[in-house]
Amino acid sequence: MPRQTMTADRIVRAAIELLDEEGLDGLNMRSLGARLGSAATAVYWHIKTKDEVVRRAADAVWAEVELPDPAATGWREAATAMATGMHAMLTRHPWLGQAFGSHLLYGRGKARLDDYALAVYERAGFTGAEADRAAATVFVFVLGSALGPAAQISLTRRLGRTGEDPEQQLADTLARSTEIALEFPRLRKRIGTTDYAAAPDSSFEFGLRAILDGFAYRLGAGA
Template identity: 45%
Template sequence: MPRETLNRDQIVEAAIELLDDEGIEGLSMRRLGKRLNSAATAMYWHVGSKENLVVLAADRVWGEIELLDPVRTGWRTAARALVQDTYAMVKRHPWLVPAISTYFVHGPGMARFQNHSYAVYEAAGFKGRDLDWAVNTAFTFVAGTALLDATQAAAAKAKTSDPANRTDEIAAQYPRLRERTAVLSGADAAELLSRSFAFGLDTILDGLEARLRGEGGEDGEGGAAGVPSIAGTSNAVPGLLH
């Protein structure tokens, strides 16, 4: 595809496909150009650099999340859907969490997600710093779960590819870890992951409801006493709203 027939949207969409297949390490202008039947120079001409392309791709995938109206559905239904859809999106694009921890990603897609996150927890009754922290808590749960998924996948791959892997031997030295490893080893991984995610999400939503009922303490702005604010942090990780 010659440079003059390409546009930025086509390149970003192709980059997302390549990132899904190969991860950030597998993305290069040469490989992307080959996928688009064009020269690598055309990629640079349209998007500037690999770093900028990753940022564009990361911001684009945030637009995949469906946003439910919290006033119409109720805040808890909207919050649950937002967390579930965000997690599903991250699962489709496992390179995203590493990308936002490495690059400054902020554009229309991310801003749309952030604005809706505020709307959901504002509809619940949160305000001030508690509103920031409610949004942060939900996003941190998704990002943390995604990192745990990646860690578990890497561990499984290591055990399969390296006969000398010592993870079980190391775990056996610690009684609680040894016990839980033995119990979990026979479980269905997909079912366990689904139940774990549901447990975590329910726990977060229950805890947020408890704070709304006044069971979490106050600091004069609706926040928990003694909890430091990250409001105003200029380098806050995109998605961890400040």
């Protein structure tokens, strides 16, 4: 079977797979070259640094977010679809949320989504800086909502490297935190109905609806 030609696109696709499996700490040029069946020097020929690999991989995954036409669906439906798609993408690629705090990220994929968000909120009736604020509010909410699952994956990987059972370590920590929570009346009541450390079901959907309700009220359209 003929060997596939090394290209920047192939490197980025392989990097995304490696990042999904191993996180930011598991990505280096040697492991990336091995995944591609080549030496690290072959990767350097196309992309010069690890930081540039992360930047390109981060920008590529934004293309996974579907952006429906707000003229056809209405601004609120388009905003919901965009936010839901972003949340799903960030959950699939938990390393991306971490990369925001450790890498300089930019590119056409993210710019495409930012431009679309402005179009959605301008169609809703926001103008100028208000459209920017609306887009930023939803973006920060989605990013924050996805950080919990991302942190869980990252923590489990790190604990696994200690040689101990990460699931048992997490269970022990939850037990200790639950003991402390029992000292507080509202937390004690909640523990009786749900996992203390878990967010209630549909928290993301609830928060997104509340934000969009607020936008609609502010625009005078009613919630």
